[in-house]
Amino acid sequence: MRVLLAACAAFLAKRLRRSGAGPVPVLPVLLAAALAVALAQTVVVPALPLFQRRFHVSQPDAAWLLTAFMLASAVVTPVAGRLGDLLGHRRVMAACLACLVAGSVLAAYADHASWYAGTLAGRALQGCAGGVFPSAFGLARQETPPERLSGVISALSAMFGVGGALGIAVAGPLVDAAGTVWLFVTLAGLAGVALVGALGMGSVTGVRPETASPARPRTGLDLTGALLLAAALVAVLLGITQGRVWGWASAPTLGLVGGGLLLGGCFLAVELRSAAPLVDPRLLRGRARAGTHAATLVISVAMFSAATLIPQFAQTPGSSGYGFGASPTVTGLLLVPMALCMVLAAPLSAWVSARRDSRTAFRIGAALAAATLAALGAAHGSLAVFAVTGALLGLAYGFAFASLGGLVIGAVRADQTGAATGINTILRTVGGAVGSQLAAVVVTTSAAPGTGGLPAESGYTTAFLASAVTAVGALAVSYVLPGPGGERGPVRRRAADVSS
Template sequence: MTQTTTDRTAGRASGAVVPVLAFAGIVVAVMQTLLVPVIKDLPQLLDTTPGNATWVLTSTLLSGAVATPIMGRLGDLYGKRRMLILSLSVMVVGALVSALTSDLLLMITGRTLQGFAMGAIPLGIGLMRDMLPREKLGSAMALMSSSIGVGGGLALPAAALVAQHTDWHALFYGAAGLGVLAIALTLLVVPESPMRAEGTFDLPGALGLSAGLVLFLLPITKGSDWGWASGTTLGLFGAAAVVLLLWGVMELRLKAPLVDLRTTARPAVLFTNLASIMVGVSFYVVSLVLPQLLQLPKSTGYGLGQSMVVAGLLVAPLGLTMMFTAPVYARLSAKYGPKVTLILGLMIIAIGYGAGLGLMTAAWQSLVISVLLGAGIGLAYSSLPALIVGAVPASETGAANGLNTLMRSIGTSVSSAVIGMVLANTANNVGGVEIPTMHGFRVSFLIATGAVAVGLLLALFLPGRRPSNQPQLRAGSEEDAALERAEQILRGFRGRVLSADGTPVARAKVTLIDRRGRQAGATLSAEDGSYTLTVPDPGSYVLAARATGHAPLASTATHAGDEQPVDLDLSLPGQRVPA
């Protein structure tokens, strides 16, 4: 009965949970992208100035940046599924607010609420880690991570079609409908994760991080309007530095911080997050440049004269290719590890942007650029969560991936600001209208290539890791150190202790008995049920596991003496009863 229950849980997770969580990620991307086709018309639609209209976009960015790490931490503490549903619910409310108004302040309020959906990405990755078998996890995380590009690529032509043929408020009704569908599917299909972090929610830390991020991202997104050397821009950057520094000092002194900065400082986490910024920059450049180039009239001498819908269709392969790279990533990562796939992805992005410098004279060339960049960005995006998951305790998955998603958001924010400034400073004024130039487009591609080069350099500093389809489930810093020592000894068993319903069992005693009946080792399972035992010699062993409220289990296993630990999960028979 135990095996049947466990298999059913794993089958459900791998068969239904993955597409539902990926769909939630696509909904998030749709929410971010749906206003792209009408950006240039927002001042007229909202009866306001261009400067004020940009707040419709800026507000979503700021709220998403703030919500992402906070929702990740809340998910670790109180349940990732619960927080995923909350994030999507807030987004639906925000979409309905925006759908029912043309007032600037109400529109900004609605868009701010929609930004909370960004928390769905790290929460979805955390749920996958907690529930999926190891052999399924690599490709699942790749699909979830690339879903934001997939959704963006698919939403662009769809949003353009809606905006071109109906009232633009229909975009928000569509987003709300998708959000409701994602919530319903999550409630029906996705079980709650049993994983919980210890401690309480760090409210001062959340407020401090929120203030620091707003002070930092606000001048990035508005610097081109205010002036990069203006007192307002420089003052906000200075205030952000002070607030984030004080916040960091406070977090280091707390037992249960919002973000464990000591974990974040590990080379695997630090360099992954820094590389994520560069990947975010490279992803957004193509989204800003190609649609404009395609829609500019041919009378400019370099514009390709395509309609809004056709331009969206030509850029859509960017997202579609990202989706198709998920299974490719899983195979490559299984053989070479996520560090290698990240480096390969960055190299393909560099080739795409390099080729793009000479492929800007025909519409079909934009299709080639989209496919190349989609493949590279898909590989790079898929590698990032695997690198994070393999380097942090299981109880911190949501918060750590939330921070990683935030780094990508910072990359897209920097990209938006810098490329916007480049295109504005190189534009030609024709009849009072600023027209981007081919020189500006090429400089933008060169900037993206430079960001990729920096990302490649950072990726080289990442420590080599095991393949991403075998991520290590870790419970804390002490367990991390013990596990690293065990892997250095080479021979051993590792896995998780599970109850009959597949729930991890913490503090279960696991004893290793050799063929002569002598105890060869013993350990206690961590909070996520993980255990590691080394063996003195190759041969047959018995692993005996027992825990309060469960029947004991004895399982035979053989270690051949090779240099890889043997993966063995121990499922305790019988239903759990109160201790």
């Protein structure tokens, strides 16, 4: 399937070049690819209650349609980052986009057939497109002039959050108008356009010929590390998901979580000994690197918890005493302010980063997220409250995520760009997966016997306040990061690489 899709896209790209339509600019292709992947990640969120009823599964099981994407992305991203550094980022980006097209087609077919397992498999295949992000960062660093690099990196970083917010906002109206199948059909079309652009980009633009990095030999992939990482993530998240059903102190729950942590330790041990590690432990050392990655993980837990909670709360029937019984369309419109404010916050974050430093921009986002989530936990009695707090969360998202790319790239050499941004993307997706599952578990645990599994309002209050505390944790971690004197921004780092 992927070979066929790639062949079709290559044919279309060839026809585009022959038609005299002109060159395909690099930056629009990178932004389009990043947008398609970010949309795919969250587009199912407003429809999770519909999927739950359609497939006759529990709320945590329905949340796996979000988690499966994130898990696959977390495993594939470091592989894609390393392959991009070794073999060329454009090729890797095209392969990841082909996975997004194929996964969208599979999910659309399975959804039409009311086949939960097939839809879940399609979502996992879509998640393989997570490798687009390190590839995009690598191409941006390779092709962007030094004076423009900071803005391009901020735009790509913000696209992770902007696309996620847009996915939530547009999904509701699309589901009401055409059904859940069209979520995946639309993604297939967007990914196909980005794939054509990625394939045409190498021939009709100034993208340099792609060869292996001279700083690294061509070595085999660390498949053992990839398998250990996948097993560790699945075990921990499965234990969290099923803990309420099996019992938090039961042998299966403790075995899965403990086994996942043990596998994670084995993964680190393997990476330390590997000549060609999937995740280079050196990229996790030092205040700048370790602090940035830790802040990324924590803020992602907080942000994706909120993104999961808001649609669920809004669509809870009003008979429960606290929900609004909102349709997917109303839910999507409710989240439009979040998407718009995220778009506005991205250039503001770049402006703050350029005049102060990237950690200041991150702190603004983390502090705003903490305050907004705390307010939402205390007062959530009307749609207007959700619209206002959603807008503030959009600003928080934009500031926080737009600053991360600059922090990561400013701490590594040019030949480490793909691997370093890959690690950071892993932590975003892992944090998102953990946050969405924890939010679902906290809410469902509040359900009282005899209520048909309907959560209590206190469950949402607890979950929102827990997300606020998590955001405070991200703010605290940011103070580990070195100050402006010890931070080498992307532009200065690029200049240092060139001079060396």
